[in-house]
Amino acid sequence: MLQVTDAFGCTDSDQIDVTVNEVPTFTVTNNTNAGTGQICSGSIIDINLTSPTIGAIITLQPVVYGGFVTGGLYAAGGTFANGNTITEGGGLINTSNAPVSIVYTFSVATPDCTNPVTQQATIVVNPSPVLSITNSTPSICSGSAVNVLLNSATSGAVIRITSVNYGSVTGGTLSAGSTFTPGSSITESLINSGNTR
Structure with a gap:
């Protein structure tokens, strides 16, 4: 509440309301292969996304599948809600002779606030x-x-x-x-x- 008084003692008041929105939080859980993050070529993954913040949208940042891994379905800007899971349903295929790491990076925001902290899940795709x-x-x-x-x-x-x-x-x-x-x-x-x- 604010009040103003002029030189003659006349007053007026007004009220200002400020809504303080919470910064959204989220959790990225890599359940792939019992939490190891390691898969054989051709297998699917299991990354679970959760947020207790009402209205939170989890966004995927650019994913670099590299020149040796095929089957990746997700592009930067893909959005997910609380409880969604990333599986790469067709399986990730490693065409090389060595393990390849794929990093999935996520951010979270609501219409009012953005959390500047990102979270990652790393998948290691082992070759056949x-x-x-x-x-x-x-x-x-x-x-x-x-x-x-x-x-x-x-x-x-x-x-x-x-x-x-x-x-x-x-x-x-x-x-x-x-x-x-x-x-x-x-x-x-x-x-x-x-x-x-």
Whole structure:
């Protein structure tokens, strides 16, 4: 309330109302792969957006999918409400041999106020592993060594034997679960004591 008085003692008053709007708040929760943010190529994501502020609009900032990730559906300026989820429904596909990180950045505002603080969720799209096998010894004499080269261009790849069947051949030492790094070779001498191949 304001009052004004002139030189003759006459007064007048007026009231001014000011509405103080709250600054909107929000939360970005990356539930992808149990919260790790890591996916295999072709998988969907799970980023949940929430805001307790009535009328809040959450806006996506520019997303850089890069030259190696396809399937991204979201563009800068996309808006979301409380409870919305980003999934990239078609799946994100990594066409390279190494993991690629995608960063989703969000801001929040109401018609009256904007929160200057942004929040991010990072997704790591791992490539589909590629396996290359070169068998230099498809046929050997009993007692000779096999030479099988195992390779993968995929960064961080681990090559694992899922099953092996030696039959009646002896000398084999490998079993399901045996692991190799790319560039390793299987070299073991095998003995056929029978009369069959």
